[in-house]
Amino acid sequence: MTTKQVPRAARPRRLKFAIGGAVVAVAILGLISWAMGRPGSTSFYMTIAELQAEGPSGVAGAYRVNGNVVPGSLEQQGIQTSFAISDGAGRLDITTRQPLPDAFSTAYDNDPAAVEVVAEGRYDGQTLMATKVLAKCPSKFKTQA
Amino acid sequence: MPLQVQDSGLTGPLGSLGSLGSLGRPALLAALAFALLGLTLCALGATRDRRDLAAAGVRAVVATAVFVAFATFCLLTAFFAHDFSLDYVASYSSRSLTGPYTFTALWGGMEGSLLLWTLLLTVFAAIALTRAPARRSALVAWAGAVLCGISIFFLVLLAMPANPFAELASVPADGQGLNPLLQSPGMLIHPPLLYTGFVGFSIPFAFCIAALITRRLDDSWLRATRRWTLFAWSALSIGIVLGGAWAYTELGWGGYWAWDPVENASFMPWLTATAFLHSVVIQEKRRMLKVWNVSLILLTYVLAVFGTFLTRSGILSSIHTFAEGDTGKWFLPYLGVMLLGGLALIGSRLDSLRSENRFDSLLSRESAFLANNVLFVAAGFAVLWGTVYPIVNEAFTGVRLSVVPPFFNRVFAPIGLAIVALAGIGPLISWRRMSKGTFARVARPPALAGIATMIVLAAGGVRSIGALLALGISVFTAAAIVGEFARGSRVHRRREGSAWLESLRRTLTRNRRRYGGYIVHLGIVLMVIGFSGNAFKVERSAELAPNESMTVGAYSLTYVDHSSASTPEKEINEAVIAVSRGGERIATLRPQRNFHIAQRQTQSEVAIRTTPAEDLYLVLTSFDADATIVLRSFVNPLTWWIWAGAAVMLAGMIVLLWSPAPQAVPGPVPVRVRRTEVASR
Numbered sequence: 001m002t003t004k005q006v007p008r009a010a011r012p013r014r015l016k017f018a019i020g021g022a023v024v025a026v027a028i029l030g031l032i033s034w035a036m037g038r039p040g041s042t043s044f045y046m047t048i049a050e051l052q053a054e055g056p057s058g059v060a061g062a063y064r065v066n067g068n069v070v071p072g073s074l075e076q077q078g079i080q081t082s083f084a085i086s087d088g089a090g091r092l093d094i095t096t097r098q099p100l101p102d103a104f105s106t107a108y109d110n111d112p113a114a115v116e117v118v119a120e121g122r123y124d125g126q127t128l129m130a131t132k133v134l135a136k137c138p139s140k141f142k143t144q145a
Numbered sequence: 146m147p148l149q150v151q152d153s154g155l156t157g158p159l160g161s162l163g164s165l166g167s168l169g170r171p172a173l174l175a176a177l178a179f180a181l182l183g184l185t186l187c188a189l190g191a192t193r194d195r196r197d198l199a200a201a202g203v204r205a206v207v208a209t210a211v212f213v214a215f216a217t218f219c220l221l222t223a224f225f226a227h228d229f230s231l232d233y234v235a236s237y238s239s240r241s242l243t244g245p246y247t248f249t250a251l252w253g254g255m256e257g258s259l260l261l262w263t264l265l266l267t268v269f270a271a272i273a274l275t276r277a278p279a280r281r282s283a284l285v286a287w288a289g290a291v292l293c294g295i296s297i298f299f300l301v302l303l304a305m306p307a308n309p310f311a312e313l314a315s316v317p318a319d320g321q322g323l324n325p326l327l328q329s330p331g332m333l334i335h336p337p338l339l340y341t342g343f344v345g346f347s348i349p350f351a352f353c354i355a356a357l358i359t360r361r362l363d364d365s366w367l368r369a370t371r372r373w374t375l376f377a378w379s380a381l382s383i384g385i386v387l388g389g390a391w392a393y394t395e396l397g398w399g400g401y402w403a404w405d406p407v408e409n410a411s412f413m414p415w416l417t418a419t420a421f422l423h424s425v426v427i428q429e430k431r432r433m434l435k436v437w438n439v440s441l442i443l444l445t446y447v448l449a450v451f452g453t454f455l456t457r458s459g460i461l462s463s464i465h466t467f468a469e470g471d472t473g474k475w476f477l478p479y480l481g482v483m484l485l486g487g488l489a490l491i492g493s494r495l496d497s498l499r500s501e502n503r504f505d506s507l508l509s510r511e512s513a514f515l516a517n518n519v520l521f522v523a524a525g526f527a528v529l530w531g532t533v534y535p536i537v538n539e540a541f542t543g544v545r546l547s548v549v550p551p552f553f554n555r556v557f558a559p560i561g562l563a564i565v566a567l568a569g570i571g572p573l574i575s576w577r578r579m580s581k582g583t584f585a586r587v588a589r590p591p592a593l594a595g596i597a598t599m600i601v602l603a604a605g606g607v608r609s610i611g612a613l614l615a616l617g618i619s620v621f622t623a624a625a626i627v628g629e630f631a632r633g634s635r636v637h638r639r640r641e642g643s644a645w646l647e648s649l650r651r652t653l654t655r656n657r658r659r660y661g662g663y664i665v666h667l668g669i670v671l672m673v674i675g676f677s678g679n680a681f682k683v684e685r686s687a688e689l690a691p692n693e694s695m696t697v698g699a700y701s702l703t704y705v706d707h708s709s710a711s712t713p714e715k716e717i718n719e720a721v722i723a724v725s726r727g728g729e730r731i732a733t734l735r736p737q738r739n740f741h742i743a744q745r746q747t748q749s750e751v752a753i754r755t756t757p758a759e760d761l762y763l764v765l766t767s768f769d770a771d772a773t774i775v776l777r778s779f780v781n782p783l784t785w786w787i788w789a790g791a792a793v794m795l796a797g798m799i800v801l802l803w804s805p806a807p808q809a810v811p812g813p814v815p816v817r818v819r820r821t822e823v824a825s826r
Binding site for chain 1: 503767
């Protein structure tokens with residue numbers, strides 16, 4: 001792999017490959033950083049207090065917030081679901097038109113006071129309009145044992 | 146899709162044996178002892194050049210496998226006998242769990258999964274070492290030592306932090322039951338296949354390390370392990386597709402791949418392994434890219450174990466995470482030793498890894514292979530970056546974020562399409578060099594087919610640039626591959642005067658490796674056609690009272706009836722949905738929303754109407770006491786092609802695995818091979 005052993009005629013060819021390789025590497029790193037920078041590629045975790053301090057989110061902002069569903073706050077109106085979550089320090093209203101995951105129903109049926117969710121979406125200053133609601137599967141398999 | 150799996154008849158005898166659970170741990174300890182013995186004997190045999198010691202070491206590896214198999218058998222008997230004195234059995238099964246899904250419980254949790262991993266590892270090691278072509282060489286002795294070392298790590302895990310035979314102080318009356326999501330035919334085969342893939346790479350990895358240690362860095366280690374590499378790669382490929390099929394039919398979100406960290410963990414080694422499968426061809430044919438090949442197999446092995454680390458450590462949140470115990474922390478030092486040790490070994494052997502040839506031209510098949518490799522590794526890096534970025538970012542900035550699917554789609558779509566295009570370009574180019582004019586001539590027909598496809602689709606109203614490119618490139622590559630088959634058959638036809646079908650058969654059987662590969666490529670192309678359907682996906686949700694209707698895409702869905710029933714396992718709520726299109730009733734679908742009593746778990750069972758053009762996919766997301774439902778519906782175009790493509794891929798893999806191992810080539814391959822000659826070889 002040392003240049004000493006490369007015959008003269010091979011050098012321009014080797015240069016071509018080096019340039020080609022460099023172009024591909026730059027293109028791929030560029031692609032990755034472009035994709036990472038586009039809105040919607042990442043979502044930020046926030047606490048309820050941080051979200052409320054931040055105020056309404058702009059076009060780019062999708063936020064993830066987690067907390068426990070406030071017992072008795074669950075309301076279903078057609079395909080729209082509203083509930084509130086609390087993380088001990090604050091309370092946040094969440095509305096979603098997405099169906100809740102099975103894990104949510106399972107957890108809610110087992111113990112309405114112990115449903116832990118992660119909600120992701122836009123914040124309008126009062127309510128988080130969630131495009132995604134994930135429920136932590138109650139890890140009954142281990143914790144009960 | 147409540148599919149029923151028939152009882153194989155195997156479960157009866159297993160159940161009548163009673164529980165052998167108490168013998169499991171002694172068996173594992175015996176296996177550990179034999180693995181230590183095997184390591185010692187193999188290492189001594191290799192360093193002292195004592196063939197008899199090495200052969201004894203291989204026999205110790207066989208003994209290790211036998212004891213691990215017995216331990217696994219013991220755990221199975223405990224499951225079938227409902228021996229709830231074992232914590233693991235009580236945690237992942239219940240009295241109502243009988244039949245084939247009892248096997249699923251074996252890998253339902255972490256300890257059992259690790260036991261399955263170790264079983265596959267030791268059995269593969271035993272088979273590979275006893276059947277290695279040059280059984281008595283130092284290469285095999287060192288490979289045996291490496292495989293023993295790996296087995297010792299996993300056996301220590303099973304002996305200490307992840308003991309599947311741990312006993313409970315008080316025996317519960319019933320177990321906690323197996324997650325109903327795992328009680329599905331997909332889960333009966335998806336995890337073992339993935340593990341077969343992950344673990345299978347241990348064999349080429351071990352032989353590679355052995356080759357580095359002994360400096361026997363010609364392609365003998367590649368030939369010794371070619372079948373294993375193909376086998377592991379095939380199992381991993383099918384395992385990944387089955388995982389997607391399982392997600393599609395069981396999880397009810399309308400998709401099959403979510404770029405979840407654990408999905409990525411299985412995909413990364415697949416990408417580097419695929420690169421490796423291609424670059425070994427260069428080493429065999431041209432004696433080049435040796436450093437690259439040893440690095441790729443090292444990377445593949447480390448990524449496969451890294452995937453296990455991700456799932457077991459709970460470091461990333463994922464639906465797959467077992468997130469229990471502290472087994473994860475054991476993996477990090479292991480990975481570090483493997484990666485750094487492997488790299489150091491490669492570094493110290495650079496002089497023996499020098500290429501015996503050089504790249505002659507940018508327009509050559511070597512270059513196409515090289516570009517393919519760069520793209521696969523780049524794709525692997527992009528997936529790795531997206532997967533670990535949340536950890537890196539939090540460590541440096543303290544900001545918690547998550548990388549979501551749009552990132553992966555944006556990065557992966559262009560790289561993936563470039564790879565598919567290369568699968569079409571590669572076969573058209575000859576080895577060493579080719580003139581631009583010749584290339585333009587052979588590339589013109591498939592390129593025209595691709596462009597024509599894009600024009601027709603655009604004229605037909607397809608506006609998604611991504612989908613147009615994907616379909617155009619797919620047709621280009623498919624046309625190039627079909628052209629290769631036609632060219633090969635024509636040579637046979639001209640030379641032997643046989644009929645077309647016979648010529649095609651001869652083409653395939655005379656060079657199974659080459660044409661088997663093309664069949665796999667064709668399968669990938671069909672899958673890409675299926676992926677492009679995502680651009681046209683339609684989703685709608687609505688609340689429906691009985692006899693109300695909704696529309697999705699061109700379909701009208703009417704909620705005509707419902708029924709409820711109870712079995713000992715679950716309460717079933719079923720909605721009957723009449724499907725019509727253009728005023729004509731075409732199907733009746735019955736999605737369910739069930740409550741699993743033992744697990745206290747609600748689960749939707751989706752209903753799918755599949756056609757090659759599109760799937761209609763229905764999920765009941767709510768079923769009220771007054772029989773009002775919330776129905777989520779998807780129209781998923783072209784999804785059928787993904788499963789069809791996977792079936793084609795599987796056919797190609799069978800052709801590849803059935804091809805004879807490549808013979809040693811005395812010298813570098815003949816200088817200039819003309820296209821027709823290559824086709825007929």
